[in-house]
Amino acid sequence: MIKLIECPRDAMQGISGFIDTAIKAAYINQLLEVGFHTVDFGSFVSPKAVPQMRDTAEVLELLDLHDAKSKLLAIVANVRGAEDALHFPEIDYLGFPLSVSETFQQRNTHASIQDALETVETIQNLCETKGKKQVVYLSMGFGNPYGDPYSPELVAEFVEKLAELEIETISLSDTIGVASPELITQLFEVQSQAFPQIEFGAHLHSRPEGISEKVLAALKGGCQRFDGALNGYGGCPMAKDELVGNLATEVLIEALEGEGYDLNLEKTELAEAMKLTGFVFNP
Incomplete structure (x- = not known):
């Protein structure tokens, strides 16, 4: 089953002007109606x-989670953040950014x-105690601009360490949009075969014209979990190309449906969410 993860947090966090808490909540409430696996x-x-995320707790209070179709994921960067997030029973997943670089x-x-690995272990123990799941984002998973060591073998070493900590979901992240389709297929194919107990997701960044081929490359490698953001908002400020951003969810959906996947999405609600993006991100 294909899992779509919609990432308004990633889309919003780099915007300089503060988005009003009520507007954030209204947008996320609309996303919760679409049928994404996770938001x-x-x-x-x-x-x-x-600073854009300073009101996450307040946003959560305004979400209408009655009969919500989606699970909630919050990003944390240390143990304190994890402890804060675990105060809220509405949150299903804690995401942690671990970097190959x-x-x-x-x-x-x-x-x-x-x-960071020690933090992952501590958060994993906390999640198990609270009945939550940790998702580890393996940042710079396809290369980095700093000259730090990188190879598919190095990625495998990180995955092995995470497997030892009983991490069940790892999202391979192309932080700066450098991954070729060939490398994407190779990484997903090798890792999913070596660690069948782990669910591998794709958090890819791309120029708009490269989205479909990257999605299809990940599918070919066995990936069934994809992150996106409507209209491709957000991305990494370290990317050298300003057109590199999150995978546009609408293009991601088109590519997957083109391969015959039924994503069970409410298309009317999706269209309403698309309309809201202009108001939220370009007021």
């Missing part, structure tokens, strides 16, 4: 680091890779 709705991180790990979470 990555917010993060419990330092408000100095990501030492430079990016330091920039993103102000910690070393070794420290």
Whole structure:
């Protein structure tokens, strides 16, 4: 079964002007009507680091989760953030960004890779205690711009360490949009065969014209979990090309349906969510 993860948090977090809490909640409530498997709705991180997400707890209070079709995921960057997120029974998943690149790990979470792995282990224990699941995003999973070591074998080493911690979901992340279709297929194929107990997701960034081929490449490698953001909003500021952003969900859907997948989405609600993006992101 294909799982679609809609990521308004990733789309919103880089916007300089603060999006009103009520507007965030109204947008996410609309997304909850569409039928996505999961909505990555917010993060419990330092408000100095990501000021746009400082109201995540307040947004959560405004969400209409009665008969919601989607699960909720929140990003955390340390144990304190995880503890904050675990206060809310409505949250199903905690997402943690672990990087293959030492430079990016330091920039993103102000910690070393070794420290980050220890944090993953602590969060995993907390999640098990609270009945939650942790999703680890393997950032710079297809290469990095810093000259740090990278190879598919290095990715496999990270996955093995996460498997030892009993992580069940790993999202391979093309943080700066450098992955070729060939590498995407190779990574998903090799990792899913080596670690069948792990669900591997695709959090890819791309220029608009490259989305479909990257989605199909991941599918070919066995990927059944895809992250996207309507209209392709958001992305990594480290990407050298300003056109590189999140996979546009509407293009992702078109590519998957073109391969014959029935995604069980409410298309009328999806159209309403598409209309709202202009108001939310370009007021």
